[in-house]
Amino acid sequence: MLKSTELSNKFEKITKNLKLANKFNFLLMLVFLGSIIVGGFIFSNLLTQKAQEEITNQANSLLQSMNSVRDYTTDEIIPLFENKLQNSTEFIPQTVASFSARKVFDNIRKNERYKDFVYKEATLEPTNVIDKADDFERQIINQFSSNPANTEQSGFRNLPSGKAYYIARRLNFDNPTCLQCHSTPDKAPKSQLAIYGDKNGFGWQLDKTIFAQIIYVPADRILQRANHSWWLVMTIEIGIFAIIILVINLLLRRAVIKPIIRISKLAQAVSTGKASSDFEQKSNDEIGVLAASFNRMKSSLEIAMRLISQKNQ
Structure with missing residues (x-):
């Protein structure tokens, strides 16, 4: 008063x-x-919220597509080469779910609309160095590992191409058949060693969180539009x-x-x-x-x- x-x-x-x-x-x-x-x-708050929802929807749609590719590879492709994989005489990259998902996403990126999108299955000790987690992604993986209840993270991050919105999801190493390629170099197929060498992608343990599935969606254009x-x-x-x-x-x-x-x-x-x-x-x-x-x-x-x-x- x-x-x-x-x-x-x-x-x-x-x-x-x-x-x-x-x-x-x-x-x-x-x-x-x-x-x-x-x-x-x-x-301003409403527009920012709407822009973030649009970005999130795009990221979730692409992640769902990549998971579909992973499931198809695991359920349909691997059984076709089961004998070869068991003999461990030949390494077939196309039977690796992460390889198939990355290849499909590379084709998606050929579209001008998705050229700045990034899909990565960031790994602490990857077979292919292209999957190696940077410091930011390593921190996310460590958080997933230290907190079992934490299965997803999201937020904004600055990339060389600009500001990006990311969604990161936990991926556990829980397939025993994968140990023949990722336990020790002497058990890995020689064709795998010829392609990737014997220094990377070994020492993996079952039921451990060693990688995260991450999608980066460019946010600058959407935020600028808002x-x-x-x-x-x-x-x-x-x-x-x-x-x-x-x-x-x-x-x-x-x-x-x-x-x-x-x-x-x-x-x-x-x-x-x-x-x-x-x-x-x-x-x-x-x-x-x-x-x-x-x-x-x-x-x-x-x-x-x-x-x-x-x-x-």
Whole structure:
């Protein structure tokens, strides 16, 4: 209550010497600025949320596609080469789920729309160095490993190509047949060693979190589009408010300011005995009531003046 009174007093001091139209414009500007700030903040949050939902939906759709490729490879491709894989005499990269998923995603990236998207099954000790986790991804894998309940992470990250939104999901090493390629170099197929060497991708243990499935979706364009929409809406809102203020000012000047100015001038003339015409009452609103009140006051004043004149005579 005290703060409200203080604000009221400050407002009165600021507007004390302003004319009625200026006071009204001052109030309109305060309302206008408040509306712009509050509306801009709310709309910015809504646009950011919508942009993030769009990015998340894109990421989830691509992850679902990659998981479908992985499942197809595991369920349909591997059984076709089961004998060769058991003999361990030949290494077939196409039977590796992560290899198939990466190849399919590389084909997706040939589309201009997806060229900046990145799919990676980041691994602590990968067979193919292209899958090696960087420091950021290694941290995610370690968090997955230390917290079994944590199966997914998401957020924003700066990449050389720009700001990206990522979704990372835990992938456990739980397929015993994979140990023939990832336990020790002497058990791995010679064709695998010929392709990838004997230094990488070994020492894996079952039921350990050693890699994470990560999709990176470029966010700059989507966020820029949201920012452009925000500026467009704010510009339209400012234009609408400017038109409203202009129209209100014109109506205010015509319906309030001009009648009050006429009443004020006539009242000043009557007070000095220089006017005999009545105050114009063109409406029944507050201005009309004011004019009628001045007319009654003028009549009372004229009667009083005549009585005084007659008494003096």
